[in-house]
Amino acid sequence: MVSIKEVARLAGVSDKTVSRVVNREPNVRADTFTRVQRVIAETGYVPNMAARHMRSSRSNTMGIITDYISTTPYSGNIVRGIQDWAAANGRTVLLANTNGHLDKELESWKMFMAHRIEGALYVTMYHRIASPERGSVTLPSMLINCRSAKEESEASIEPDDFQGSRDLTRFVLARGHRRIGYLRLNPKLLGAEERHTAFRATVREAGLGESDIDVRLGMEGPIGSERNHVYREARSLLEKANRPSVLMCGNDEMALQAYLAALGMGLQIPQDVSIVGFDDFQPVSLALKPELTTAALPYYDLGYRGAERLDSTIAGKPLASRTLTLDCPLVVRSSCAPV
Numbered sequence: 001m002v003s004i005k006e007v008a009r010l011a012g013v014s015d016k017t018v019s020r021v022v023n024r025e026p027n028v029r030a031d032t033f034t035r036v037q038r039v040i041a042e043t044g045y046v047p048n049m050a051a052r053h054m055r056s057s058r059s060n061t062m063g064i065i066t067d068y069i070s071t072t073p074y075s076g077n078i079v080r081g082i083q084d085w086a087a088a089n090g091r092t093v094l095l096a097n098t099n100g101h102l103d104k105e106l107e108s109w110k111m112f113m114a115h116r117i118e119g120a121l122y123v124t125m126y127h128r129i130a131s132p133e134r135g136s137v138t139l140p141s142m143l144i145n146c147r148s149a150k151e152e153s154e155a156s157i158e159p160d161d162f163q164g165s166r167d168l169t170r171f172v173l174a175r176g177h178r179r180i181g182y183l184r185l186n187p188k189l190l191g192a193e194e195r196h197t198a199f200r201a202t203v204r205e206a207g208l209g210e211s212d213i214d215v216r217l218g219m220e221g222p223i224g225s226e227r228n229h230v231y232r233e234a235r236s237l238l239e240k241a242n243r244p245s246v247l248m249c250g251n252d253e254m255a256l257q258a259y260l261a262a263l264g265m266g267l268q269i270p271q272d273v274s275i276v277g278f279d280d281f282q283p284v285s286l287a288l289k290p291e292l293t294t295a296a297l298p299y300y301d302l303g304y305r306g307a308e309r310l311d312s313t314i315a316g317k318p319l320a321s322r323t324l325t326l327d328c329p330l331v332v333r334s335s336c337a338p339v
Contacts, residue, residue, distance in 0.1 A: 011035050011036045022040075062118065062119055065105060066123045067123075079123070083303075085303070086307060094117060109134045120142075127145050141155075141310070147323065155313065155323070157324045161328060165198035171276075171293070175274070179243070184217050185250030216236070253284060270335055270336055275292070278295050292333055293330075309324065
């Protein structure tokens with residue numbers, strides 16, 4: 001294994017200069033930094049992280065605790081955002097996946113403490129209320145895609161599901177739709193309730209009454225093992241004599257089932273019925289034909305900016321607000337036509 005002394009010799013600098021380059025410290029000339037980096041790449045030198053931690057009393061490591069994210073495709077971009085921020089800022093990331101088990105969660109916090117992790121990012125796949133199970137472990141932390149039941153003591157970063165649903169509903173109304181079918185996500189999810197609340201508030205503002213909308217529960221039950229009624233309810237809505245001109249779906253996977261229900265009845269999208277989703281889960285939203293109009297969850301930015309906020313917390317810098325919400329931008333494609 002190549003030593004720091006060998007790298008210093010080949011680069012024509014001191015051991016301390018190599019250390020400064022590795023740690024991205026200031027006061028290193030640009031040409032020296034480039035030369036040392038080139039030697040490190042050519043020799044395959046790997047810094048002794050344990051020794052660095054002993055000297056500096058810092059690990060420069062963030063921990064990530066997830067429920068189902070690392071085993072599912074839905075919100076893995078949160079983790080990618082965290083990793084990209086860490087790579088750009090000289091941090092290491094340690095990931096622990098709990099599969100939603102509280103005992104594994106508690107073990108993960110203890111493991112972070114044992115490894116002298118400087119702070120932890122607590123990340124959930126669904127936007128929901130969360131109660132991190134830390135035991136006696138105290139570490140700076142940031143909740144991502146979730147909110148603590150004890151809001152005053154937990155900093156978080158979340159998607160603005162209310163804003164995303166409001167903009168999507170306004171778009172549908174602007175296209176002239178006045179008979180709207182709405183397929184709800186599981187009411188146990190915070191994001192699902194915010195989307196539904198925004199939908200109802202927006203149609204009321206537009207002057208629509210209860211007779212103009214038909215809300216159906218598409219999913220219900222324990223989070224992670226819900227009962228799925230989407231296809232049945234979508235078909236029921238489309239079989240009505242005065243069927244909705246548009247189906248608004250709680251997420252893009254629901255929209256996929258709405259497509260199947262409509263196509264199974266010989267209906268064309270959007271000529272006979274328009275359909276919109278939420279999330280912009282692109283394996284679905286771009287694979288559907290016509291492509292799906294939806295609102296995009298800012299997963300990558302949640303991770304990237306969540307890591308940034310945690311770093312500020314570790315450094316003792318005050319946050320402008322305990323909760324930061326990021327917009328869910330409207331993504332207009334071809335699945336929603338004017339009436």
